[in-house]
Amino acid sequence: MLIKVLLHEAENPLEITLREAFCCLEPKLRPPFPLTIPTQQDYLDLNRAILYGVLCEPHFAKVHIKHLHGVITDGYEYFTSILIKIVNELYFKLVDSVKRQLIWVTHEMVNVLAVGFDDLLVALMRQIVGGDFGEENLWLCFEMVNLFTSKWDYFIEEEPLVLSSALYVFLRLLADHCRVLSIPKIEALRQMEIDFCERMLREKLYLCLRIGRDLVRLLQDLVHVPEFRAIWKDLLYNLSAFRTDGFVDISQIYSTRTSKFYFLLRITPEMESQMRFLMSDVNFGSQKRYQIWFAKKFLALPERKTVLVDIVRFICCAHHPSNEIIHSDIIPRWAIIGWLLKCGVKNYVEANLKLALFYDWLFFDENVDNVMNIEPAILLMVNSIPKYVDVTHSLLEFLFILLDNYDIERKEILLRGVSTAFCSLVRKGVVQSLDALTSCDMLSPFLKERLGKLLSETQFPLVPSLFVKCEKSSSLHTDYTKAGCSN
Template sequence: MCPERLLRTVPHEAENPIEKSLREAFLLLQNQLKPPFPLTIPFPPEYSQLNHAIAFGILAQPHLAKVHLTHLHAIVVDGYEIFTSILLKLCNESFSRLLEVPKCQLLWVCSMLIHISAEKIETLFISLMRQITGGDFSESNLWLSVEVLKILSNNWDWLVEEPIVLSSALYVYLKLLADHFRLGGSFKLEELKRMEIDFCVKALREHFQLSMHIGRDLVRILQDVTYIPEFKDIWKDLLFDPKSFQVSEFSSLSNLYWRRTPSHFFLLRISPQMESQLRFLLTFVKWGSQKRYQAWFVKKHLYWPGSESMISDIVRFICCVHHPSNEIIHSNVISRWAVIGWLLKSCRRNYYEANAKLALFYDWLFFDEKFDNIMNIEPAMLLMINSVPQYVDITHMLLEFLFLLVDNYDVHHREMLAGNVSASINLLLRKGVVHSLDPLISCNSISPALRERFNSFLPALHLCCNKKVNEDETSTDI
């Protein structure tokens, strides 16, 4: 008898290759999957196929899952690496299509693999967290949020020994909490919010040194939850009592500002499917063809209420993770700055638009060319420059926001922020990302106050050259 399916399918659709390989292995070896199990160690090809068969059995037959797992324990010779890799591939490529029973079984077996310290289990959990969609309040998405958090909370000792998982979970659940806390509703949602608060507070209070692995973006995402009472106290201590965290490397927020956030954190709020589609858009789609791909992307990922919260995460991904080659930069492929401009115009509420603009300019505030990547700050400058001819309102809006950030983001470090913004502009000029700032300096559609303020950030050499050009033009006119 053919066992149940793992994935949802539509009529006339070919069977998914991953499911097909698992099913075929199960059907071929199903007579070997019942006790008593043979004591012989299988050869490598047979061992791999047996792992596939057991994986299918665990996912499709919950009533026999413990038997299959016992079988796996009996034959394992590679630290469970092949088995975990199978689950990881399924999670990365097909999680959204998993049926309810296989999805529950996947989480169950993942929790079991923690207890035996299976190879790649930390990577598998990070993949699971990437499947939790921001701004999505559907029952299935909230269920996944709860179940993953339960497993993590129930395995705290393991979590502390895996700093990458702890810091990743903190990043994910701070972002989710910012979405969930604004939403009133069911008892289940209230329970989830309480779990998220407890988990994040515990991580920050008891393991701040591990939390610091997030780097400067920890400050950015914490600011989204400071209105929650428990985080008001944490924020107050970050500002005025940093010693309370008992970390020698932390004496003020500036210690976080100078820590560049590793790129893998920005992938946490982008599902593998969304990542591949964004990379396709930014690698193959030509100018003039982008609108239909953008419309398709919105329909796929940004159509539900609350999905705007993901736009800031997408902007951070584009700025800090997707760095195209020179060949693509000089081709007819749509530029990163143009996609970000489209995303900004997609924001319907001021709060989400402000978050997206902060995501765009964030590295400008703390940029150090010794440690930071110029590609992180390039899109904002190119968006301002290239919007001048037809969309000067975008240029005006971004300049206004940048100056607002410098003046108000951290008043105690205002001079430092201004210096970093000036250094960012200087580097973009020196490296030839922009050959001239004249479109910003001389555009009459930009208010004189904004142009004058922008001039204050320019390197002295550029100002001298600009002044000489103006003098030459004046003398020619005379």
């Protein structure tokens, strides 16, 4: 038995397929094994049968895996693909003994350098839920960081890029784990995560730099941890400590846009599926019950709400709706983010959420960045007027706080990025002008003055009318407070 099935639930088709293959071929799964060469279909069935045996017969797993080694002809590609499918579709339903075997067989696939083992590791890391301090989730964290630590040499030699994925995951998890001091089981895990990330940053910075600018965002969230504070100082003032050719200033990281692949690492496949459904199939105005369901499923506990930061980065950078959806009645991305902002989070989470929303603004370069990454923030500010002008005010105020404080020594880079972002949004037709912000009587004079100064210094063309072209017009408003979360 692979999964826990409730009385009212139908059996899972994937489990049925694996179990039937095992039952049909069980006599052939015991030594002595037949010497005949299987047909293509027989080979696929044998892979499924052996996998089911490995997962459900722990006492016989070593025999099954030796059998697999003896018959394999495709570099374990099909076997690994089934494992990935199990992780993506069934992990949260797997019985505990199967989860343990899943980790065991993952080690085996790394040992033999199976085709697709890197994708299997990514799939497992995505099942680690941010802000979840339950025993089962912490166990998976421990197993994964232990795997990366124990197989370090394998990855460096054969698949080094998977280490950058692991770094992104564990830096993000550490932001949660370092804020919790009352759970003894976290202490050993936290130190293992710190040791792995420190080793990556100290010894393999060239791999870490592949993450791009979000690497800086994650490191700054850990600056209170002594090991990362030391790394941060070296990044700013002692780059020779890293012995990385061609790396001369942290601004080089700012200029590298983070691939959407990394943002997918910190939301589970189920979260991704539900979010994409919401932004692809639900009409604006009909989203309330779906948002309530999502909040109850993924945000019920206060500590779980740190995942909102990851969701906002996913929405901005990894989910870009088609023109057909943009011009339809489907709920727009900015409205979803407006709802998330009203989900009653702690101050530091709210600040990180806003930073996630504006992060690409700070370093925006039309030759590198996609205007769709910065679109939700401008549309949220514009469309919140006049009904939710407090949202507009708080976001615009936060943007100027970032300009003044994020990196004082490189403020010119930030000013250029934000002004370029505003220019690009108008030039690309996301908004026809910024008059809704510069002329809004409900916004504080100070904010309007600062915005006007920023735009005038860059010789920005101000058009006296505003027309929102992309996603939804400013006449559309969403009722954030009735979307399943409370302040």
